[in-house]
Every structure is written in structure tokens, then in C-alpha cells.
Amino acid sequence: xxxxxxxxxxxxxxxxxxxxxxxxxxxxxxxxxxxxxxxxxxxxxxxxxxxxxxxxxxxxxxxxxxxxxxxxxxxxxxxxxxxxxxxxxxxxxxxxxxxxxxxxxxxxxxxxxxxxxxxxxxxxxxxxxxxxxxxxxxxxxxxxxxxxxxxxxxxxxxxxxxxxxxxxxxxxxxxxxxxxxxxxxxxxxxxxxxxxxxxxxxxxxxxxxxxxxxxxxxxxxxxxxxxxxxxxxxxxxxxxxxxxxxxxxxxxxxxxxxxxxxxxxxxxxxxxxxxxxxxxxxxxxxxxxxxxxxxxxxxxxxxxxxxxxxxxxxxxxxxxxxxxxxxxxxxxxxxxxxxxxxxxxxxxxxxxxxxxxxxxxxxxxxxxxxxxxxxxxxxxxxxxxxxxxxxxxxxxxxxxxxxxxxxxxxxxxxxxxxxxxxxxxxxxxxxxxxxxxxxxxxxxxxxxxxxxxxxxxxxxxxxxxxxxxxxxxxxxxxxxxxxxxxxxxxxxxxxxxxxxxxxxxxxxxxxxxxxxxxxxxxxxxxxxxxxxxxxxxxxxxxxxxxxxxxxxxxxxxxxxxxxxxxxxxxxxxxxxxxxxxxxxxxxxxxxxxxxxxxxxxxxxxxxxxxxxxxxxxxxxxxxxxxxxxxxxxxxxxxxxxxxxxxxxxxxxxxxxxxxxxxxxxxxxxxx
Amino acid sequence: xxxxxxxxxxxxxxxxxxxxxxxxxxxxxxxxxxxxxxxxxxxxxxxxxxxxxxxxxxxxxxxxxxxxxxxxxxxxxxxxxxxxxxxxxxxxxxxxxxxxxxxxxxxxxxxxxxxxxxxxxxxxxxxxxxxxxxxxxxxxxxxxxxxxxxxxxxxxxxxxxxxxxxxxxxxxxxxxxxxxxxxxxxxxxxxxxxxxxxxxxxxxxxxxxxxxxxxxxxxxxxxxxxxxxxxxxxxxxxxxxxxxxxxxxxxxxx
Numbered sequence: 001x002x003x004x005x006x007x008x009x010x011x012x013x014x015x016x017x018x019x020x021x022x023x024x025x026x027x028x029x030x031x032x033x034x035x036x037x038x039x040x041x042x043x044x045x046x047x048x049x050x051x052x053x054x055x056x057x058x059x060x061x062x063x064x065x066x067x068x069x070x071x072x073x074x075x076x077x078x079x080x081x082x083x084x085x086x087x088x089x090x091x092x093x094x095x096x097x098x099x100x101x102x103x104x105x106x107x108x109x110x111x112x113x114x115x116x117x118x119x120x121x122x123x124x125x126x127x128x129x130x131x132x133x134x135x136x137x138x139x140x141x142x143x144x145x146x147x148x149x150x151x152x153x154x155x156x157x158x159x160x161x162x163x164x165x166x167x168x169x170x171x172x173x174x175x176x177x178x179x180x181x182x183x184x185x186x187x188x189x190x191x192x193x194x195x196x197x198x199x200x201x202x203x204x205x206x207x208x209x210x211x212x213x214x215x216x217x218x219x220x221x222x223x224x225x226x227x228x229x230x231x232x233x234x235x236x237x238x239x240x241x242x243x244x245x246x247x248x249x250x251x252x253x254x255x256x257x258x259x260x261x262x263x264x265x266x267x268x269x270x271x272x273x274x275x276x277x278x279x280x281x282x283x284x285x286x287x288x289x290x291x292x293x294x295x296x297x298x299x300x301x302x303x304x305x306x307x308x309x310x311x312x313x314x315x316x317x318x319x320x321x322x323x324x325x326x327x328x329x330x331x332x333x334x335x336x337x338x339x340x341x342x343x344x345x346x347x348x349x350x351x352x353x354x355x356x357x358x359x360x361x362x363x364x365x366x367x368x369x370x371x372x373x374x375x376x377x378x379x380x381x382x383x384x385x386x387x388x389x390x391x392x393x394x395x396x397x398x399x400x401x402x403x404x405x406x407x408x409x410x411x412x413x414x415x416x417x418x419x420x421x422x423x424x425x426x427x428x429x430x431x432x433x434x435x436x437x438x439x440x441x442x443x444x445x446x447x448x449x450x451x452x453x454x455x456x457x458x459x460x461x462x463x464x465x466x467x468x469x470x471x472x473x474x475x476x477x478x479x480x481x482x483x484x485x486x487x488x489x490x491x492x493x494x495x496x497x498x499x500x501x502x503x504x505x506x507x508x509x510x511x512x513x514x515x516x517x518x519x520x521x522x523x524x525x526x527x528x529x530x531x532x533x534x535x536x537x538x539x540x541x542x543x544x545x546x547x548x549x550x551x552x553x554x555x556x557x558x559x560x561x562x563x564x565x566x567x568x569x570x571x572x573x574x575x576x577x578x579x580x581x582x583x584x585x586x587x588x589x590x591x592x593x594x595x596x597x598x599x600x601x602x603x604x605x606x607x608x609x610x611x612x613x614x615x616x617x618x619x620x621x622x623x624x625x626x627x628x629x630x631x632x633x634x635x636x637x638x639x640x641x642x643x644x645x646x647x648x649x650x651x652x653x654x655x656x657x658x659x660x661x662x663x664x665x666x667x668x669x670x671x
Numbered sequence: 672x673x674x675x676x677x678x679x680x681x682x683x684x685x686x687x688x689x690x691x692x693x694x695x696x697x698x699x700x701x702x703x704x705x706x707x708x709x710x711x712x713x714x715x716x717x718x719x720x721x722x723x724x725x726x727x728x729x730x731x732x733x734x735x736x737x738x739x740x741x742x743x744x745x746x747x748x749x750x751x752x753x754x755x756x757x758x759x760x761x762x763x764x765x766x767x768x769x770x771x772x773x774x775x776x777x778x779x780x781x782x783x784x785x786x787x788x789x790x791x792x793x794x795x796x797x798x799x800x801x802x803x804x805x806x807x808x809x810x811x812x813x814x815x816x817x818x819x820x821x822x823x824x825x826x827x828x829x830x831x832x833x834x835x836x837x838x839x840x841x842x843x844x845x846x847x848x849x850x851x852x853x854x855x856x857x858x859x860x861x862x863x864x865x866x867x868x869x870x871x872x873x874x875x876x877x878x879x880x881x882x883x884x885x886x887x888x889x890x891x892x893x894x895x896x897x898x899x900x901x902x903x904x905x906x907x908x909x910x911x912x913x914x915x916x917x918x919x920x921x922x923x924x925x
Binding site: 261262265266267270274275278577579580581582583584585586587588589590 | 787
């Protein structure tokens with residue numbers, strides 16, 4: 001009899017608090033589901049056939065840890081809310097004669113039930129969906145699909161372990177909270193005197209400064225490599241800044257609004273401004289979390305979809321022809337000409353159509369006015385980050401052939417093409433080499449040559465002479481890059497399989513001793529086929545895309561739950577305020593209007609911040625995508641725009657649904 | 672001229688499925704003249720608060736009518752009732768009903784802000800009232816920072832600032848200590864002396880003894896009333912006590 005009391009009380013407690021328990025259980029189940037799927041994919045044999053399966057599995061394993069840690073933090077955060085709502089009930093039990101020990105037992109049963117329901121529901125959903133997830137995954141990777149239905153015991157075990165630990169921690173935390181408060185404080189905890197917020201000027205300003213600094217970094221940064229290094233610093237600054245601004249800055253801002261008497265004392269603003277400032281401090285963290293989650297979702301979705309859909313152009317940019325080879329040389333004199341190469345290929349039965357042939361020499365230089373300094377080691381760090389350029393010397397004949405143009409240059413003239421930087425000079429001189437008069441700036445160039453760094457391509461009349469002069473002007477030892485390269489690419493007019501076999505043949509060819517001579521005395525080479533590389537791209541970008549979607553779902557789930565809890569906790573708080581305002585003579589319509597304007601502002605503030613973050617992050621992420629050869633900015637703009645709009649619509653729907661819950665709670669009091 | 676007229680008021684609460692009926696008020700009739708200070712007394716559950724809610728148009732009667740300054744309150748729609756309430760009535764509640772998101776000052780301004788008054792006009796009106804109620808130096812504080820008596824005086828200021836035709840007070844001393852109660856009752860008498868009509872529902876004999884007239888409600892009917900005449904507070908106190916004793920022992924009407 002007595003043994004059944006605790007489970008019964010626990011079940012009743014859950015039933016009576018459906019409004020807070022059901023979303024919590026659903027979210028737990030959602031997290032378990034995502035965790036199961038991702039672990040399942042990490043151990044799934046279906047991926048074994050795909051190129052780079054090991055990397056993929058490692059990425060999924062990493063992803064699973066991200067989800068586990070995020071779930072733990074997030075469930076803790078929301079569980080606090082759950083406990084807060086239950087304290088009154090426990091206080092009553094305490095007064096009626098249950099000691100803390102008994103309450104802990106009730107809590108144990110409650111946690112157990114919640115854990116069992118949510119973990120088993122999550123596992124069931126995870127198992128049901130894992131096959132779809134796998135199919136989707138394999139499809140994205142363009143791999144072969146197996147149709148066996150597998151349940152992964154290892155994934156189940158991992159789920160139970162991780163979420164078991166989380167629930168044990170949640171239980172201990174709630175027991176700790178109950179243990180250290182008396183019956184009366186428990187009973188009154190919900191109506192405990194609330195202090196009006198004091199906006200912390202210092203923290204608010206610091207937050208604004210952090211945000212501004214992060215934005216400046218994001219906008220100002222020039223080259224992708226330092227973008228990668230600074231990205232995480234900027235992300236951290238934005239996160240901290242957002243929290244500070246939401247917690248302190250907004251209170252401060254509301255105070256400014258209040259000081260403006262003719263604005264504040266208006267029926268529309270009066271109630272909403274004061275409740276906003278009152279709430280902002282406590283809910284600032286919640287709002288900041290929503291805003292950051294929203295930003296993460298937007299960044300992840302937009303960049304991974306851009307990667308996935310930009311894959312085609314990225315592959316084309318990096319591999320301009322079906323088969324591409326390059327050879328590195330010590331001296332420009334050893335580079336063979338086009339005919340030698342073409343003859344060699346046709347002798348060996350390799351068809352070459354639509355060929356592209358050009359030589360380039362690349363090195364780094366610091367641009368000071370119209371002079372190029374090759375001693376990059378002498379530049380300060382700030383100068384290096386602002387004026388270091390990757391130089392490429394190309395001959396005018398090569399570009400005329402490749403681009404089909406008819407440019408002519410006098411001996412001291414040059415053409416310039418810039419990528420990710422600009423060069424506004426009439427002349428450019430390289431010490432001990434010569435001075436070139438810039439005849440013209442080109443607006444397009446051979447695909448595949450411009451890389452990821454701010455690049456200046458200098459088109460000169462005599463490639464051999466110029467490169468020779470540069471290589472002798474300065475001792476390029478191993479600390480200074482100086483590459484002389486022949487690039488050769490061609491199409492084959494064959495299908496995928498044909499291309500692949502020609503690629504193998506080409507690969508073997510360049511290693512053959514007797515053939516080597518036709519390609520000159522090179523000291524390094526590379527052969528790549530677009531179709532082969534494409535598969536790799538699909539594997540990497542596909543996984544990122546997939547992980548991006550899964551993480552976004554998890555983050556969105558979290559954001560929705562925060563929004564929901566915010567709405568109902570505010571609903572319970574506002575119950576009494578609503579009643580008072582009605583007594584003082586506010587009509588229901590006026591109250592509704594003021595609540596609506598307040599909810600709207602408070603709710604769309606995080607979204608506005610998220611959009612702002614994303615727009616400032618845009619140039620930085622674009623630079624990072626350049627590292628992956630994705631230089632299709634308009635595609636990225638489109639994916640960002642679409643994700644932002646989609647998220648806003650979704651957010652509005654969630655807002656609408658949860659605010660109707662809010663109104664129901666608030667109205668419950670007056671009727 | 673009577674400012675409030677209550678005619679044949681009846682309020683029946685029917686349980687959700689129509690099973691049981693509870694009569695909170697049956698046939699209540701009385702009127703209040705402008706400038707009067709009326710206390711309504713009765714035990715818990717006698718229908719006092721129901722009566723007050725109906726007068727304030729917060730609740731609808733089953734039968735009967737309430738006229739406030741000639742306006743039939745039952746005929747008002749919900750939205751116009753709220754506006755009417757805002758313009759013509761002031762409320763003082765037992766539990767103060769101050770909003771904790773506002774300072775004392777903003778709490779007092781609330782009805783005026785809703786009426787669309789300018790800040791200049793509001794602060795002009797507040798100054799003399801705050802001085803009269805002795806709350807001038809707590810205006811910038813929040814409700815949780817001040818005492819119960821101060822909160823209730825702030826609530827009184829909120830009721831007075833709209834210059835209402837009628838102030839309705841529901842157990843205004845119910846949550847106050849005796850000193851704060853005395854102060855508040857003294858203030859009510861003062862306000863009344865300056866011409867403000869007040870109706871106060873209470874079951875405190877002390878509170879009722881400061882009024883000009885006391886109505887007794889029992890089992891949903893006006894059972895008896897006492898006019899102050901030339902009595903002092905103490906004499907009225909005794910009369911009220913006697914009446915209550917009789918009411919309790921059921922001695923008067925047989």
C-alpha cells in the first residue's frame with residue numbers, strides 16, 4: 001500500500017503539470033532521437049562503401065558529443081523551470097507531513113517515469129527514423145543504398161548511458177533544491193518579492209563593445225586563413241556580447257525610454273515598456289539563448305546548404321577541365337610547350353579536347369604603394385594581414401590562348417587581375433626586376449588559378465625572362481614560397497567511367513621514365529580528375545550538410561522549448577497583473593493590445609539580433625567558404641536569405657502557438 | 672441628488688451543470704447621495720463583495736438595476752464598461768493591487784495614462800494628492816520597497832487621481848496593522864469631508880464607525896441601516912456593535 005503511494009503521487013504530479021511536463025518530455029525524446037540517429041550513422045556499415053567513410057564516421061562521432069553536451073546543458077536549464085513550478089506543491093506536501101526524504105522519493109519516481117517515457121519514445125522514434133536518415137545520408141553522398149533494416153544495439157546502449165547520466169544529474173539537482181529550502185519558502189517561492197532590475201551600465205557597454213569589435217573583425221578581415229583563426233574568437237565575443245546586451249543593456253535601454261516622458265506615458269507604451277524592462281533581466285538570458293540558437297541555426301543551415309549546392313561550381317572552379325595536371329619546375333626554361341605535351345598524349349592514346357595550358361609563377365609579396373617587397377618576413381603582423389598578396393606571373397600569350405583574347409603588351413607593360421583585393425596604381429615595380437606600367441585591369445581570368453587568398457595576377461609579355469629575373473632577385477629559401485608551375489587541363493568527351501580510366505592512365509603516364517622527358521624535368525606533379533574529386537566533395541560537403549541539418553533540428557527544438565517555457569512562465573506571472581489592470585479600467589482589448597505589442601517586441605528582438613549577427617558574419621563565412629573553393633557569393637546570399645526567411649516564418653508560427661497558450665493562462669484568472 | 676441607485680438587485684450563482692443554485696444577493700435596494708460616506712457591513716459570505724463588483728460593473732446581476740449618476744450600468748458593453756469605470760470610479764482593494772512592475776508614481780498614473788492624459792497634467796494632479804496622503808517621498812519607489820500602509824495610501828491616490836464620482840473600497844483596512852488602519856480611515860474621512868463620495872465594504876466595526884451611514888447586509892439583503900447623525904465615532908462604534916450582536920443572535924426581526 002505504502003509502496004505504491006510514491007509512484008502514484010509521482011504520476012499525479014506529472015499529470016497535474018501536463019503543461020510543463022509534456023514539452024519537457026517531448027524535447028528529451030527529440031534529443032534522444034537525434035542522438036540515436038547520429039550514433040547509429042557513426043557506426044552504420046551502410047557508409048562503409050563510401051570514399052572517406054572513416055572521416056565521416058569521425059565527424060558523426062564528434063557531432064554526437066556536441067549533441068550530448070548541448071542536451072545536458074539545455075535540459076538542466078529547462079529543468080530548473082520545471083522545479084520552480086513544482087516547489088509550491090512540494091511545500092504543501094511538506095506541511096501536510098511528508099519529510100524531505102519522502103519528497104525525494106516522489107521526485108525519484110517522477111524522474112524515473114520522465115526518463116523512461118522520454119528515452120523509450122526517443123529511441124522508438126530514432127529507430128523508426130534511422131533508416132530514413134541513413135537513406136537520406138547515402139543519397140546525399142550519392143552512394144549505394146542497402147535496404148536491410150538494422151537496429152544498432154551499440155547506439156541504444158550509448159543513448160541509455162548518456163541520457164541516464166543526464167537524468168541522474170537532474171534528479172540530484174532537484175533534490176538539492178528541495179533540501180535547502182523550508183516548507184514556507186517552498187510554498188511562497190513563486191510569489192517571492194521580485195526586485196526591479198538595475199541595468200548595469202558597465203556590463204551593457206561591455207556587451208556592446210564586444211559585439212562591435214566582433215562585427216568589425218568579421219567585416220574587416222581580408223584573407224580566409226586568418227578568418228578561420230579569428231572566427232571562433234568572434235563567435236565567442238558575439239555570444240558573450242549578446243548575453244551582456246540582453247541582460248543589462250536592454251534594461252538600460254528601457255530606462256532611457258522611460259526617461260522620455262512623452263513616449264513612456266502613452267497607453268500603448270506604458271505597460272509594455274515597464275514590463276519589458278522588468279522582465280528583461282530575468283529573461284535576458286533566455287532571450288539571448290534564443291538569439292544565439294537562432295544565429296547558429298541560420299549560420300549552419302545557410303553555409304552547409306551553400307556548400308552542398310555550391311559543390312558543382314566549387315568542383316568546376318577547382319578543376320576547370322575533366323582531367324587536370326600540373327608540374328612544378330625549378331626554372332621556367334624547362335617547361336615544355338603545348339605541342340610537346342599534346343603529341344605525348346596522343347601517342348599514348350589519351351584524347352585531349354578543349355585543352356587549357358598556362359604557366360604561372362607564384363610567390364608572396366607585400367604591396368607598399370606601387371612597390372612589391374618580396375621580403376615578407378620584414379613586415380609587421382598588421383602589415384602582413386593588410387597588404388600581403390599572393391602574386392601570380394602569367395604570360396600574355398597563355399592568357400590569350402586560354403581566354404581567347406587578343407591582348408598585346410609592350411616590354412614594360414603588364415595586365416592585372418585581382419581577386420579578393422584591389423590594386424589602384426599606374427605602375428608596379430619589383431626591385432631588381434623592373435617596373436611595369438599597368439595597361440589594363442582584367443575582369444575575368446582562367447578558372448582554377450585564383451585561390452583563396454587576396455591574389456594579384458600580373459600578366460607579363462615575357463614569362464621566362466620575368467620569372468628568371470624574379471628568381472634571381474632574391475634568395476627564395478625554404479621560408480619563402482616560389483613556385484613555377486605548368487598547368488594543363490583537358491576534356492576527354494568520355495563518360496564518368498571513361499574519365500576515371502583515362503585519369504588512371506594519365507597518372508601512370510607521368511611517372512613513366514621515357515614519358516617524363518616530354519613533360520620536362522619537373523620536381524613535383526599532381527593529376528586530378530573532376531569526377532573523382534566530385535565524389536570526395538560530395539562525401540565531405542554531404543556529411544557537413546547532413547550534420548548541419550541534424551544540429552539545426554536540435555537547436556530549433558531547444559529554441560522552441562525556451563520560447564514555450566518563457567511564454568507559460570510569463571503567463572502565470574501576468575495572471576494577477578491582468579486582473580488588476582482590468583479592475584483599474586483597462587478593457588480586454590487594450591490589455592490584449594499592450595500584451596501583444598510587448599510579446600512581439602520581446603519575441604522578435606532575438607530574431608532581429610540573430611539576423612544582425614548573421615549579416616555581419618556573412619563576409620567572414622564567405623571567406624571561410626573560399627577555403628573550400630566556394631566563391632559563389634550570390635549562392636551563399638540566397639541560401640542565407642532563404643534560411644532567414646524560413647526561420648522567421650517558423651518562429652512566427654511558434655510565437656503564435658505559444659502566445660495562445662499564454663493568453664489562455666492569463667485569461668483563466670479573470671474568468 | 673442621489674449618485675448611486677441600486678434597485679431590486681439579485682444575483683444567483685448556478686453551478687456549472689445547473690444542479691445547485693446559490694443566492695448571493697436577493698432584492699437589494701438602496702441609494703447613495705453625492706458626498707456621502709457609506710459603509711456596508713456583513714459577515715463573510717453575506718454578499719458584500721458581490722454587491723461591490725456589480726456596482727463596479729465587474730459582474731452582472733441576475734435581476735435588478737444599478738444607476739450610477741443616471742447611467743444604467745447593466746446596459747454597458749464590456750469595453751464601454753471599462754472606460755466608464757476608468758472615468759467615474761476609483762477602487763481601493765484589500766490587497767492593494769499595485770503592479771509590481773511600476774513605481775508607486777506610475778501605479779498612480781495608470782488610469783490617467785489609459786485615459787490619454789499628458790504627463791504634465793498627471794504630475795500636476797498628483798502633487799496635491801500625494802501631499803495629502805503623505806506619500807510624496809516614496810513616489811519613485813517600487814511597491815515591494817514600501818510598507819502595507821504606504822501601499823494602501825498609494826492605492827487610494829490611484830483611486831482619487833481620476834477625480835471619480837464614487838470611490839469603492841473593498842476591505843481597505845483588511846491587510847493593515849491598526850496604526851496604518853487608523854491613518855487610512857482618517858484619510859478617508861478627510862477625503863469625504865472635501866466632497867468625495869465613498870462606499871466602503873468592511874467587516875471591521877472600527878472602519879465602519881468612521882462612515883456617515885452604515886448598511887448591514889445579511890443573507891443577501893439589506894437588513895438594517897444606521898445613520899451617524901450627530902454621533903461621535905465612539906458612539907457609532909457602539910451602535911454598530913449592538914446591531915451586529917443582534918444580527919448574530921438573530922434577535923431583531925422575528
